Amino acid sequence: MRWELDPSPSLWKVFLAYSLFVALALLLLGLLFLLYGVSPLKAYGLLLSPLGDSLGLAEVGRRTIPLLLIGAGLALAFRVGFFNIGAEGQLLMGAVGGAYVALFLPPGPWTLPLMFLLGGGLGAVWSGLAAWLRVRFGANEILTTLMQNYLVYYLVVYLVAGPWKGQMVFGFLYTDRFPPEAQLPRLGDTLVHWPTLLLGIAAALGLQLLLFRTPLGFEWRILGENPQAARYLGLKGGRLILLAALLSGFLAGLAGVGEVAGIHLRLLEPAQISLGYGFTAILVAWLARGRPLWVLFTAPLLGLILAGGDALKLALSMPFRVVDVVAGLLLLSLIGAEALSQRRLIWRR
Amino acid sequence: MLKLENITKRFGPVVANHRVSLEVARGEVLALLGENGAGKTTLVSILYGLYAPDEGRILLEGKEVRIPSPKAAQRLGIALVPQHPELIEAHTVAENLALGLDLPLAFSRRALVRRLAALLEGHPLGVDLEAPVARLSAGEKQRVELLRALLNRPRVLVLDEPTSVLTPKEVEGLFQEIRRLKALGLAVIFISHKLEEVLAIADRIAVLRAGEKVGEVWCQEADKDLLVRLMVGRSLAPPPKVPPPRKEVVLEVEDLLVPRHGFPVQGVSFALRAGEVLGIAGVAGSGQAELVQALAGLRPHQGRVRFLGKPWPRDPMSLFRQGVAHIPEERSMGVVGGMSVAENLALRTYPRFVRRGLLDYRAMEMEAGGLIQRYGIRTPSPRTPVRFLSGGNVQKVILARELQGGARLLLAMHPTYGLDVGATEEVHGRILELVQGGAAVLLVSEDLDEILALSHRVAALYHGRFVGPVPREEADRERLGRMMTEGRV
Numbered sequence: 001m002r003w004e005l006d007p008s009p010s011l012w013k014v015f016l017a018y019s020l021f022v023a024l025a026l027l028l029l030g031l032l033f034l035l036y037g038v039s040p041l042k043a044y045g046l047l048l049s050p051l052g053d054s055l056g057l058a059e060v061g062r063r064t065i066p067l068l069l070i071g072a073g074l075a076l077a078f079r080v081g082f083f084n085i086g087a088e089g090q091l092l093m094g095a096v097g098g099a100y101v102a103l104f105l106p107p108g109p110w111t112l113p114l115m116f117l118l119g120g121g122l123g124a125v126w127s128g129l130a131a132w133l134r135v136r137f138g139a140n141e142i143l144t145t146l147m148q149n150y151l152v153y154y155l156v157v158y159l160v161a162g163p164w165k166g167q168m169v170f171g172f173l174y175t176d177r178f179p180p181e182a183q184l185p186r187l188g189d190t191l192v193h194w195p196t197l198l199l200g201i202a203a204a205l206g207l208q209l210l211l212f213r214t215p216l217g218f219e220w221r222i223l224g225e226n227p228q229a230a231r232y233l234g235l236k237g238g239r240l241i242l243l244a245a246l247l248s249g250f251l252a253g254l255a256g257v258g259e260v261a262g263i264h265l266r267l268l269e270p271a272q273i274s275l276g277y278g279f280t281a282i283l284v285a286w287l288a289r290g291r292p293l294w295v296l297f298t299a300p301l302l303g304l305i306l307a308g309g310d311a312l313k314l315a316l317s318m319p320f321r322v323v324d325v326v327a328g329l330l331l332l333s334l335i336g337a338e339a340l341s342q343r344r345l346i347w348r349r
Numbered sequence: 350m351l352k353l354e355n356i357t358k359r360f361g362p363v364v365a366n367h368r369v370s371l372e373v374a375r376g377e378v379l380a381l382l383g384e385n386g387a388g389k390t391t392l393v394s395i396l397y398g399l400y401a402p403d404e405g406r407i408l409l410e411g412k413e414v415r416i417p418s419p420k421a422a423q424r425l426g427i428a429l430v431p432q433h434p435e436l437i438e439a440h441t442v443a444e445n446l447a448l449g450l451d452l453p454l455a456f457s458r459r460a461l462v463r464r465l466a467a468l469l470e471g472h473p474l475g476v477d478l479e480a481p482v483a484r485l486s487a488g489e490k491q492r493v494e495l496l497r498a499l500l501n502r503p504r505v506l507v508l509d510e511p512t513s514v515l516t517p518k519e520v521e522g523l524f525q526e527i528r529r530l531k532a533l534g535l536a537v538i539f540i541s542h543k544l545e546e547v548l549a550i551a552d553r554i555a556v557l558r559a560g561e562k563v564g565e566v567w568c569q570e571a572d573k574d575l576l577v578r579l580m581v582g583r584s585l586a587p588p589p590k591v592p593p594p595r596k597e598v599v600l601e602v603e604d605l606l607v608p609r610h611g612f613p614v615q616g617v618s619f620a621l622r623a624g625e626v627l628g629i630a631g632v633a634g635s636g637q638a639e640l641v642q643a644l645a646g647l648r649p650h651q652g653r654v655r656f657l658g659k660p661w662p663r664d665p666m667s668l669f670r671q672g673v674a675h676i677p678e679e680r681s682m683g684v685v686g687g688m689s690v691a692e693n694l695a696l697r698t699y700p701r702f703v704r705r706g707l708l709d710y711r712a713m714e715m716e717a718g719g720l721i722q723r724y725g726i727r728t729p730s731p732r733t734p735v736r737f738l739s740g741g742n743v744q745k746v747i748l749a750r751e752l753q754g755g756a757r758l759l760l761a762m763h764p765t766y767g768l769d770v771g772a773t774e775e776v777h778g779r780i781l782e783l784v785q786g787g788a789a790v791l792l793v794s795e796d797l798d799e800i801l802a803l804s805h806r807v808a809a810l811y812h813g814r815f816v817g818p819v820p821r822e823e824a825d826r827e828r829l830g831r832m833m834t835e836g837r838v
Contacts, residue, residue: 213707218699221688228682231647232675233696234665 017341018334025333029326038316046315047308047326056307058190062263064303065193066091066255066277068200071284071295073248076207077127079290080224080244082134084127086145087252088278089152092270093126094119094256096156099267102182102260103164103175111181115257116199123253124246126152131245135238141245149278156270164267174268184262193262196254200299203251207292220244224290252278276324280306283331302327350375350536351427351505356405358391365391367560368405373505373536373553378527380551380568381540384580384769388560389540393509396538397429398422409504428503432510434490438483442476446497468500487633488519495526506530507538512546516632517797517830524550542580542769544573556580581770592785594625594805598658599758599789605652607636607643612813614639617652619808619818621758626780626790627818628804630797630833636813637793638678641762644791645675657757669697674751676744676761683747686736690728691717693735694750724749725775741772748779759783762793777803797829811836 030040050056070087077084084090097119101111126148133139157173166176184193211217223230223240230237259273260266267273284302288294309323351373358366366388373379383389394400396407398416406413409425416422422429436445443462450464462478476489476496485493491511498506508527512520527537527550541547547554548568555565556579564579598620605617614636621627631637643650646665654661662668665675677683684693691714695702702713717731726745728738735743744764751759761780765773780803784790794800800807807824808817809832816832824832831837 209707213710215699215703215708218692218708222685222696225687226681226685228679229685229696232645232665232677232682234646234668 014341018337021333021337021340022330024336025329029329032325036316036318038318043312043316046311047305049311050304050307055190056311058187058192059307059310060300060303061187061192061197062190063306064300065196065200065258065262066274067281067284067299067302068295069196069203069251069255069258070248070277070281071288071299072200072203072207072292073251074281074285075288075290075292075295076211076220077244077248078285079211080220080241081227082131082241082245082248083142084130084145084245084248085142085282086127086130086148086278087248087281088274088276089145089149090123090126090249090252091256091259091274091278092149092152092156093122093249094253095260095267095273096152096159096256097122097253098182098257098260099159099164099175099178102178103267107179107181109181111179112184112195112261115182115261116254119257120250120253123256124250127245127249127252128242131242135241153270156267156273160267160269166266174264175266178261178265182261183265184258186262191263193258196258196262199254199258201296203254204292204295207247211292216240216243252281275306280327283327286331287334305330350377350410351538352408353392353396354406354408356392356395356402356407358388358395358400358402364560366395366402369557369560369562370405371555371562373538375504375536376531376534377552378531378537378539378550380547380554381538381557382542382544382547382554382576382580383557384542384771387557387580387769389557390509391560392557393429393507393538393540396422396427396507423501423503426502426504427507428498428501428505429507430491430494430498430509430511432513434487434494436482436490436493439481441479441481442485442493443478445482445493446478446500448497450500465500469496472496472499488515488522491515491523499530503535505536505538507540509540510542511539512541512543513795516834517826518834520546544576547576548573558582577770591626591781591803591805592624594622594789595787597623597787599623599625599656600791601653601655602644603653605640605643605650605654607639607648607650609636609639609648609813612636614643614810614813615815617815619806619815621789621791623757623787623789624784625806626784626792626804628800628807628821629791629793629810630795630800630807630829631793631810632833633795635810635833637762637810639813640810641675641678641760641791641793645673645677645760669751669754672755672757674754674756674759676747676751676759676764678762680740680743680747680767684735684743687734689732690721690726690735690738690746691731693746694720694731694753697750698753720749720753724779739772741768741775744768744772744776745779748776752779752783756783757788759788759790760793761790763795764792765794765796765799773799797826801826801829807832809833809836 033040033043050060070091074084074087098115101115101118127145130141130144130148133144134141160173160175164175166174168176184195186193211220219235219240222233223235223237227237255277264273280302284295284298287298305326306323309320309326312318312322313320353369353371355368355370356366357368369392371379381389391400395402398418398421407416414425416425443465446465447461465478476485476492482490482493511523515523531537539550548571551568553565553567554571554576556563556576558580600621603618607614617640619627629637639648642648646663646668656671662671694717695713699708702709714731721728721731724745726749727742735746764780765776768776780790792800792803801821804821806818806820807829808815809829811833814836816836817838819838
C-alpha cells in the first residue's frame with residue numbers, strides 16, 4: 001500500500017475528497033464542542049442559525065461587506081504574487097481617512113464620496129509603501145505589511161486617546177459621532193450599509209473583468225504565475241506589482257470607511273473597528289483561488305461563520321474566537337482535500 | 350541477474366508501460382533506448398522503487414522481489430545515477446557521499462574521509478573529497494553521483510541519460526568507467542535517446558516506443574537506421590542542407606562584455622549575415638546563458654551591438670517588435686503553464702487583440718488556430734492550458750509565437766533540449782525554413798551534432814571567453830571539443 005501522484009483526478013474523486021475532509025473537520029469541531037461541554041448538534045445549529053431569520057441574515061450581510069471588499073483585492077494581489085498580509089492595517093488606514101473627512105472637513109453632499117476617496121487612498125498608500133519596499137529593495141512584503149499593521153493600530157489608539165478624542169465622551173476612547181452627512185444609509189434597521197455592499201460586489205466583478213479580460217490583467221496573470229516568463233517578455237514587473245498592491249490596499253481602505261461610516265459612526269479603538277477582517281479575508285481570498293468573482297461566494301461563507309460565532313458566544317458563552325477555530329479547521333480540511341484529490345492509494349502487497 | 354517480466358504501469362487513462370520485459374546479466378550493459386515519453390523514466394522509477402507496477406514482476410537473481418522504496422532498492426543492490434545530479438551544493442563531496450551511508454550519530458571529518466576511501470577502494474576517485482560540490486563541473490558532479498551509487502556495492506547500476514550534461518571528452522571518461530564496472534561484474538542499465546552513445550557502449554539494446562518494447566537487438570547487429578526505425582516507427586529524412594548566407598549583415602557584435610558571477614563573458618565579436626547560422630558550443634555554465642540573455646535585453650552588457658545597422662534596443666519588447674525572436678534556455682521560461690495555448694501564443698502580441706480596452710479572445714483564438722495548424726501543434730483545443738502539452742509541443746508553441754512576426758534574427762538556446770527525434774526534426778525544419786527566408790540565427794546548444802548540422806560557422810565559449818568563430822568546414826567534433834575545453838581555436 002502506498003501513495004502516488006494522480007496527475008488527472010476524476011471529478012467525483014475530487015468531490016469525494018472534499019466531502020471527506022469537510023466531514024472530518026466537522027467531526028473534529030464536534031469533538032471540540034463536546035470537550036467544551038456543549039452538544040455538537042446544538043452548536044452546529046447555532047453556527048448555522050443566522051441563516052434562519054432576517055436578523056441573522058442581516059448580521060451575515062454586515063460581516064460580508066468588508067470581507068468582500070478586502071477579499072476581492074487580496075485575491076488579485078495573491079494572484080499577482082504580492083502576499084499582502086496587511087489588509088488589517090490598510091482597513092484601519094481607511095477608517096482614519098474617513099474619520100478625518102467626517103470630523104474635520106465641512107459636511108455636505110460631498111462628504112461620503114470624499115471619505116471613501118481619502119480612506120481608500122490612505123489604504124493604498126499603506127500597501128503601496130510595502131510594494132515599493134519590495135520592488136526597490138527586495139523587502140519581503142509578508143513581513144513589511146504585517147509590521148505595518150501594528151503601526152496603524154497604535155496610530156489609531158493615539159488618535160482616539162489624544163488629538164481626536166471626542167469632546168463629550170468622558171473617559172471613553174473614541175471620537176465624537178460623525179455628522180449625519182458622514183453616515184452611510186442602512187437597509188431598514190439592520191447594520192447593512194448597502195452602498196459599501198454595492199462597492200464590494202462591484203469590486204469583485206470589476207477585478208474579475210480586469211484580471212481576465214484586459215491587457216493589464218493578462219500581464220498580471222503572466223507575472224503571477226511565472227515571474228521568469230514575465231522577465232523574458234520584458235514586462236514591467238515592478239509596476240505591475242505596485243499597481244496590484246495599490247488596488248488591494250485601496251479596497252481594504254474602502255472597507256475601513258464602510259465600518260466607521262456605516263456601523264460605528266465614529267473612530268474608536270482599533271480592535272473594535274476591524275474584528276480581524278483583514279486576516280479573515282486572507283481565507284476568503286485563498287478559498288477563491290485567485291478569482292475575484294468567487295469572493296462573492298466565499299465572503300458570505302466566512303461572514304456566516306463570523307455571525308454564527310457571535311451566536312455561539314451569546315447562547316453558550318463560548319469565547320468569540322471559536323470562529324477562528326471553525327475557519328481554521330475549514331481551511332485545513334480544504335488544503336487536505338486538495339492534497340488528497342491529487343494523490344491516489346495503490347493497494348498492493 | 351535482473352529480470353523484469355510483463356511490467357505494466359498506468360497513470361489514469363495513460364499507459365506508461367505496457368507488458369515490458371527486460372533482462373540484464375552480470376557484466377552486461379543493456380541500453381534502454383527510446384524517445385522522450387516512451388516510458389523509460391517510468392520503468393526506471395519502478396525499478397528504483399518510486400512507483401509500484403500495476404502488473405508484472407521483478408526478479409533479482411531468480412527470486413521475485415518487491416521494491417517499495419528507493420531504500421529497498423539500495424538494499425537489494427540496485428543503484429541509480431539520476432539524470433541531473435541531486436547533490437547538496439553547499440556541502441563537500443565527502444559530506445554528500447556520507448548521505449548514502451549508515452553513519453553513527455557523531456563522527457569526525459577525518460574518520461568519514463577514511464571510511465569513504467576504504468569503501469571506494471578500487472574505484473578511481475577523480476574528485477577531491479574535501480571540495481564543495483558547488484565548485485565542481487557538471488561532469489565532476491556526475492562522478493560524485495556515480496561514486497555515491499557505488500558506495501553500497503550495488504549489483505545493478507542504472508544510469509539515467511548520464512551524458513546529457515557532459516562534454517565529449519567526459520563522455521569518453523564515463524564510458525571507460527562503465528567498461529571497468531562491467532568487467533567487475535556489475536549489470537548496467539544505460540538509458541539514452543542518443544544513438545551513437547548506445548551503439549558505442551551497449552552489449553544489447555532494448556528499444557521502447559509509446560510504453561512498449563518494440564525490439565531488442567545485440568549491438569553487433571544494430572545500426573543507426575534500424576534503431577531509428579524502431580524508435581520513431583519510420584525512417585528519418587536526411588537533414589536538409591543549409592543554403593549559403595547572403596551579403597546583408599543582420600547583427601554586428603564588437604567587444605561585447607557581459608558581467609556575471611565568476612569570469613565575465615568577454616571578447617565576443619562577430620558579424621552575422623542574413624541567412625546565416627552561427628553555432629555556439631560550450632560546457633554548461635561557460636557563459637552561453639549570459640551571452641544570450643545580454644543580447645535578448647535581459648542582462649546589462651558593455652560593447653557595441655548593432656542590428657540591421659542601427660543601435661541595439663535594450664529591452665525585450667522593442668527587440669521583439671524589431672524582429673528579434675528568442676527561444677529561452679528553459680522551456681518553462683517561455684510559456685505560462687496555467688494559461689491557454691492561445692494566450693501563450695499571444696504572450697508577445699496581445700496588445701494587438703485589444704478592442705475598446707478589452708482583450709478580444711475570439712480573435713486571439715482564431716489567430717491561434719492558424720498558428721496551431723501551421724506549426725503542427727498537437728493540442729485538443731486553443732483553450733487547453735499549455736502545461737498539458739508535451740515538451741515538443743510546448744517548444745512548437747514558443748517557436749510559433751516567436752517567429753510569427755517574421756523574425757529577422759533568432760536567438761535560439763537549446764532549441765531541441767529534451768525533445769524526441771521526431772520533434773527535433775520538426776524544430777530543425779522550422780529553423781532552416783527561417784534561414785532560407787533570410788533570417789539570421791544564433792544557435793547555442795549542448796548538442797554538438799546539432800551545431801555541426803545546422804551552422805555555417807561555429808564558435809565556443811570557454812570560461813566566458815569567446816573562441817572563434819571558425820567556418821563549419823574547418824570544424825569537426827574533436828576541434829569543437831578542444832575549443833570548448835581548452836579555449837584554443
